[in-house]
Amino acid sequence: MNWLSKLDTIDPRWVYIIMAVSLVFPVLKPLGLAITIDETTTVPVYNWVESLQPGDIVVGDIAFSGGSEGELGPQLQAWFRHCMTKGVKVIMVAQWNTGERLGYTLLEQTAKQLEGEGISAEYGVDWVYAGYKPGGTTLWRQMQIDFWEACAETDMLGNSFQDLPLMHRFRKWDKESSKGIMAFVAGSPGLPTYTTYFPDYEIYVGNVAVQVPGAMNTLRAGQIKGLLAGLPGGAQYEILLDTPGRAVKLMDAQSMGHLWIMALVILGNIGYYMKAKSRDQ
Amino acid sequence: MLNLLVLAAEAPEVKWGIFVPDDSTIAGLFLALTMGILVYVMIQRARAGLPIPEIRRIAGLEAFEEAVGRATEMGRPVHITTYYQDVGDYDTWAFWAYLAHVAKLCASYDTRIINTNSEWLTMTVNEEIIRQAYLEAGRPDAFIPDDVRFMSDWQFGYTMGVAGMIAREKPAANFLVGYFYAESLILAEAGALVGAIQVAATSSTAQIPFFVASCDYTMIGEEFYAGAAALSKEPVIYGSVVAQDITRVALVALIIIGTLLNTAGSSFVIDLIKF
Amino acid sequence: MKREVPLVLTFVMTLLRFGFEMLNPMLTYEISEGVRLFSRISFSVTFMYCMGLFMGLINLTRVHGNTIRRRREHWIYSVWLLIVMYGYAILGLFFGGMESKPFTWIYDAVIVPLDSTMFSLLAFFIASAAYRAFRIRNVESVIMMVVAFIVMLGNVSLGEVLWSSEAFLGGFKGLKDWFLATPNAASQRAIGIGVFLGSYAAILRVALGLEKRYLGGID
Incomplete structure (x- = not known):
């Protein structure tokens, strides 16, 4: 039984190697495990976009950077695809300067795909990327009063708002001009900007998995209406849109990673028990 | 609220x-x-x-002195960080109480203190606090300005820098005090791998499970603020x-x-x- | 004087901020046509932060310059750090700006993958941390482990295979949803209220000049 007690102190390098294999293997050879749609978190986001009329404006926020792109990128792309398909206009802002360029790249990629499929996703007409504007949360307050002034009347690419037809319908960020907010958040600044400054708006959130427990109370209280939770949230949205993509593909890897963690916990406890037993003897 | x-x-x-x-x-x-x-x-x-009324005893607070003492015995440095909180943030103000406490302990025990930063304005105040602690301990020459370090304002640039520093300098005590995000577990595990005593104090509810799993002591929620007040030891x-x-x-x-x-x-x- | 001026400034700025948050005439006050006081102040804060960046730059140059000069261990990495830092800044400032091809290429092809790589380390560290932490030492740790297993299985497809959401109690997913939406949400909110009260007391201490460590002192 001596070898069993060694399970109490497995070398971290083995832990890391097996974790790497558990994550990489299902990406190369998908297992095709079923994905269940979450009625309380994902479906409200989908239904909200479905309920919007063509021409309605919604505001999206990029509050993440490369680190959380794996989880939030697929969510953003699926949601943006849904809006464009429905003819809903999207104005994007970015609370994180480090994710500004990344957000644009992801949206541009999806817009090109949509154009290829014959769905209109023209920049300036169907969507605008105002980008990151320094000034923190006080600037978000200013955007409510005068969006154009707060953004210095330019988008991320340096285009004047005057030259972007969509922006002429959005001088002020209020409940009349926008039909809701979709914030993709990975930390701070993030969701509290909206629950504090936009408490009576329709707020929806795309969140990294680690933040989901922290956001659940806002969902329960009705302060946010829907929540895309990490990679499963993105995968479920892709399935709802009937366009399975990157998130669906990565879900198997997540399952296997979880399985290894559970195995480790069990092995660690066997080792702990055996060690304690041999010590008692 | x-x-x-x-x-x-x-x-x-x-x-x-x-x-x-x-x-x-x-x-x-x-x-x-x-x-x-x-x-x-x-x-x-x-x-x-x-x-x-008295403030109740907070277990993690005593751990600061214990950890600095252990670092002194081992002849290894102490590391303290608050990640990315700016000077106008109340988490930073609470952090400064802990920094002042740790800096005073380090200055009086003649132990090296390393402070890593992701916010440049906070860093300058941190430097002043540590310098002042050494000055009051009568050891102004022992203060090493290069040990107050700006890593990067990029979350994972900072994380990489701090994890690398922990692996190289092997601090015997690792204090993670403030509001943390995804870097919390990486920093705490880097500390665990070099065998440091780790004390975390955070108001970030999302990171509490990570700190509880990786650190020896974790002060959660408003214990973090109450602890800062308790360290002041001023009735006001x-x-x-x-x-x-x-x-x-x-x-x-x-x-x-x-x-x-x-x-x-x-x-x-x-x-x-x-x- | 050196200490009094910042204390008075802090108090006045707190009042000003308070006013902007609460009072409509202050929030919409225009110093000249179309120019709001609030927007000017928020721009000045932005400007101050941008200037603060230079302090970070100076510190990094000083720390790593000293490492190179004294040939400390791993000094070659300090050389690389300074080349990358100044090189990327010069590229953005003088060669086509932030929308230029080389600048955006470095962002897309180097910074984003590096960022993702660091974030993905969490997957490895969570495994080693869970392995160390989840030991059955007492009743509480058993409860913690059982709940962790349910939430993990409820989050992934594997849980659906093992215990379907169509089955009794909604399977792992149903239990996970309950844990997240009820005990978790309640405790998160309770901690949130506590954090707010603690932080608000901290704000009052600084605004009233009871806590002065931001001036660099230790008391």
């Missing part, structure tokens, strides 16, 4: 003209003023030597903690009354909070 007390509900239509027409503006003003008065009263009581600072606890009791009462009234069909308390 008042939006933490109620479910999303229709706010009363009527607002006082001069106030910003957002939910809870006036209720928020009332709460702010009430708490301001309470803090003032408690501080006056403390100054006059009248009895005010104690006064503010007592005031916040009285407000907490009042808020709990408000929640219970609101729940009962709402169950009975009255939205009086909700309207009050939303006003």
Whole structure:
């Protein structure tokens, strides 16, 4: 039984190697495990976009950077695809300067795909990327009063708002001009900007998995209406849109990673028990 | 904060003209003023030597001295960081109480203290605090300015820098104090791998599980702020903690009354909070 | 004087900020046509932060310059750090700006993958941390482990295979949803209220000049 007690102190390098294999293997050879749609978190986001009329404006926020792109990128792309398909206009802002360029790249990629499929996703007409504007949360307050002034009347690419037809319908960020907010958040600044400054708006959130427990109370209280939770949230949205993509593909890897963690916990406890037993003897 | 007390509900239509027409503006003003008065009263009581309740012992606080002591015995440095909180952030103000405490301990034990930063303005204040601690300990020459380091304002640039520093310098004590995000576990595991005693104090609820799993001591939620006040050991600072606890009791009462009234069909308390 | 001026400034700025948050006439006050006081102040804060960046730059140059000069261990990495830092800044400032091809290429092809790589380390560290932490030492740790297993299985497809959401109690997913939406949400909110009260007391201490460590002192 001596070898069993060694399970109490497995070398971290083995832990890391097996974790790497558990994550990489299902990406190369998908297992095709079923994905269940979450009625309380994902479906409200989908239904909200479905309920919007063509021409309605919604505001999206990029509050993440490369680190959380794996989880939030697929969510953003699926949601943006849904809006464009429905003819809903999207104005994007970015609370994180480090994710500004990344957000644009992801949206541009999806817009090109949509154009290829014959769905209109023209920049300036169907969507605008105002980008990151320094000034923190006080600037978000200013955007409510005068969006154009707060953004210095330019988008991320340096285009004047005057030259972007969509922006002429959005001088002020209020409940009349926008039909809701979709914030993709990975930390701070993030969701509290909206629950504090936009408490009576329709707020929806795309969140990294680690933040989901922290956001659940806002969902329960009705302060946010829907929540895309990490990679499963993105995968479920892709399935709802009937366009399975990157998130669906990565879900198997997540399952296997979880399985290894559970195995480790069990092995660690066997080792702990055996060690304690041999010590008692 | 008042939006933490109620479910999303229709706010009363009527607002006082001069106030910003957002939910809870006036209720928020009332709460702010009430708490301001309470803090003032408690501080006056403390100054006059009248009895005010003691702050309970917080287990993690003693760990700071224990960890610095161990680092001294091992001849290894101490590391303390708050990640990315700017000078205007209340988490930074609380962090400075811990930094001052650790810096004073390090200066008096003649132990090297390394402080890593992701925010440049906070870093300059940190440097001043540590310099002052060494000055007061009578060892101004022992202060090493290069040990107060700016890593990167990029989350994972900073994380990489700190994890690398921990692996190279092998601090015997690792203090993670402030509001953390995804870097929390990486920093704590880097510390665990070099065998450092780790103390975390955070108000970030999302990171509490990671710190609990990786650190020897974790101070959660407002223990972090109360601990900062306790470190000051000034009655005036104690006064503010007592005031916040009285407000907490009042808020709990408000929640219970609101729940009962709402169950009975009255939205009086909700309207009050939303006003 | 050196200490009094910042204390007075802090108090005045706190009042000003308070006013902007609460009072509509202050929030919309225009110093000249179309120019709001609030927007000017928020721009000045932005400007101050941008200037603060230079302090970070100076510190990094000083720390790593000293490492190179004294040939400390791993000094070659300090050389690389300074080349990358100044090189990327010069590229953005003088060669086509932030929208230029080389600048955006470095962002897309180097910074984003590096960022993702660091974030993905969490997957490995969570495994080693869970392995160390989840030991059955007492009743509480058993409860913690059982709940962790349910939430993990409820989050992934594997849980659906093992115990379907169509089955009794909604399977792992149903239990996970309950844990997240009820005990978790309640405790998160309770901690949130406590954090707010603690932070508000901290704000009052600084605004009233009771806590002065931001001036660099230790008391």
